[in-house]
Amino acid sequence: MRRRPFALLLFLLLPLAAPAQPLTAQRQMVVAGHPLAAEAGLAMLRAGGTALDAAVAVQAVLSLVEPQSSGIGGGAFLLHWSGGERRLTAWDGREAAPAAARPDLFLQNGAPMAFEAAALGGRAVGVPGVLRMLEEAHRAHGRLPWADLFAPAIRLAEEGFPVSPRLARAIAAHAEALRADPAARALFFTAEGAPLAEGARLANPALAATLRAVAEQGADALHRGPIAAEIVRAVRSHANPGVLTADDLAGYAPQRREALCLPYRAHVVCGPPPPSGAAAVLQILGLLGHVEMPALPPGGADAAMALGEAGRLAFADRNAYLADPGFVPVPVAGLLDPAYLTGRAQLLSLDRALAQPRPGNPRRFGPAPPAQPAQPEGGTSHLSILDAEGGAVSMTSTIEGPFGARLMVRGFFLNNQLTDFAFAPESEGRPVANRVEGGKRPRSSMSPMMAFRDGELEVIAGSPGGARIIGYVARAMVAMLDWNMDPQPAAAQPHMGALHGVVELEEGTAAAALAPSLIARGLPVEVREMNSGLNLIRLRREGGLARILGGADPRREGAVAGD
Known part of the structure; x- marks a missing residue:
């Protein structure tokens, strides 16, 4: 695929965090959960991209700078307005239960598990959907080359960014669970074992490599091949194992x-x-x-x-x-x-x-x-985007969390979204509508x-x-x-x-x-x-x-x- 470097060049000219953000605009706007993500989205709009192009860039950066809330290991819902065609489309990139998941997934000795016991580890990991959804939506509503949309996130992941106050608080609050995962421990703690403080510079070269693979191969980079195999291994080998398979990852399809x-x-x-x-x-x-x-x-x-x-x-x-x-x-x-x-x-x-x-x-x-x-329920981010042609995106993205299942693979966290299902599959002798079933998407x-x-x-x-x-x-x-x-x-x-x-x-x-x-x-x-x-x-x-x-x-x- 031929690359156009305009979006990357524009982003390189932007400061890492703008000192003041405009509340009023005349042509286009991005509102996102972190200044770096908003600026990455605006860079795509300035390069002639659509609201959907900007949404892909925003999500990629959020995977880096707001890992406690959303990321490529999770899912999303997206609403797209095509200003010229005056058409509204809803995209469902919600995570799905693995095919082998059963209604008793969160029962232990016949009773619902404690939430934390269910949420940490592989048991609650659903099939990620956000990248597949964005890829399909980009085919329908995007303009810039897919690979260009990841340039800001790759650059920030390689060079690093200052840890925000909110991320520093989240790392400290969940330090025990994060230390239990070797990749998260190496990323979010100092050599002496202290949680990264506000202002510390955080680089994530593993995520940069993953995003580079996604830029070149599309969502297949996550759903097939070595990254997919590592996701399955992390889920199934955990002390609290899940039932996710390579076929689950390969077979995921977003819904329009x-x-x-x-x-x-x-x-x-x-x-x-x-x-x-x-x-x-x-x-x-x-x-x-x-x-x-x-x-x-x-x-x-x-x-x-x-x-x-x-x-x-x-x-x-x-x-x-x-x-x-x-x-x-x-x-x-x-x-x-x-x-x-x-x-x-x-x-x-x-x-x-x-x-x-x-x-x-x-x-x-x-x-x-x-x-x-x-x-x-928790661990979520939202972005709102309007482009110069009147196209718009409203997208809410999540890994549940905070920090999802606290399982990190190749620089990103896996979701624990299956905890949005009902833990008890029956009540009053009748099935609960939101019970666990293989292939089902949780409420x-x-x-x-x-x-x-x-x-x-x-x-x-x-x-x-x-x-x-x-x-x-x-x-x-x-x-x-x-x-x-x-x-x-x-x-x-x-x-x-x-x-x-x-x-x-x-x-x-x-x-x-x-x-x-x-x-x-x-x-x-x-x-x-x-x-x-x-x-x-x-x-x-x-x-x-x-x-x-x-x-x-x-x-x-x-x-x-x-x-």
Whole structure:
């Protein structure tokens, strides 16, 4: 393949970390979880690349600089808007269970394993999907040569980059598990055995070699041949072994799907279908469409009550119904049916909370499956991109984590994404929809979203945060679409939203002060840290001209880069 060096040359001229990131642009923009990743994506746009080209470059750099959150050993959901063709496409690069995985994968002596016992090692490693997905999407939506897209990440991996405060904290917090893996120990600790400190220079030559192979061979470099063999060996030889095989890696295929869309006042909001979390985000918005949200003060108890109750109802449905539609019937159309949402919305009250929200009964579906108990979710990153031709990407990527299964192969971590399945395959004597099955993709909370008005793209949104992603993204959409906020204040505003049956309020913010009022209305409330990573873009059209506004969540180290 003939290479064009323009993207690489542009990146070499960029500083390793821009001292200030623009929040407004006129032509194009990248908002990503790390400044180096955002700058790599912008370099691709400046070289004439599309939003999809930029997304590949951003993910490659995130694999290096944010290894605790996402990487080529994991999976992703991607929403792509083709501005010229006005076509919206959802891409599913979610990890899949190995063919030999069985419903009892996370049972020990008939009982569910402790989460950490299940999550560390080979047992929970799913077949990675992000590279295959990006490769297929690049064929459909890319312009620059595939190999050029990895040049920034290869250069940074070889030369090194300064360890960020967040990465330093993550290494220290998970030092014991990281030391247990020889490759991770060699990479993230000093010769004296101390975790790398903030500002230390970190090079990853093994990852540079892997990315060079991917640049030259495509995703086959990871799914076939020596790297694939090493992945299988690491998974199956661990003390907590998994069942992944070379055939699983070779046979993985991403899914190209129709996006889910739902009208919300003057807008249409869209995201990927299950097993992503977007259906739950859309349910929350569909319920809030029956509440006068624009009239409610954004930081007030009534807004928190509405967001909390709508979230509790959406989670009740999610925990019963949502799973991989290739394996179980998922009544998505029924869950988003206007008549069904209208009926569920009658349960909402700003004065008194529901005692215990239960799943509804979408028409023609029958009794709800038993609900899956809550389990931890984490280790994720999000990127939002708009190119100069109006093309856009919203992509949420993950290895679960932090640091996935704590298994490092050739410079990158393997995911532990199978822990997103239900550990107990049955409840109340009936199968749980999200139980483990060979080839199945686990239910996800990842919710890359876009919003349109009069057929024109207006918002690109998403966040990391485990199961809290659903509430983070729904609240950000309300902030922009109902309260007309720009992306930066929308990303920064205090969190208030549901996680399963509890309404959480962000500690250390004005939201925490709402607890007494909400408790008095009957809401179960928890005040806690809520570590979102919202990366948002909004287009404001005025007088025939469009301003592009970006917002990066101040709770993390995301950055906005644009022209």
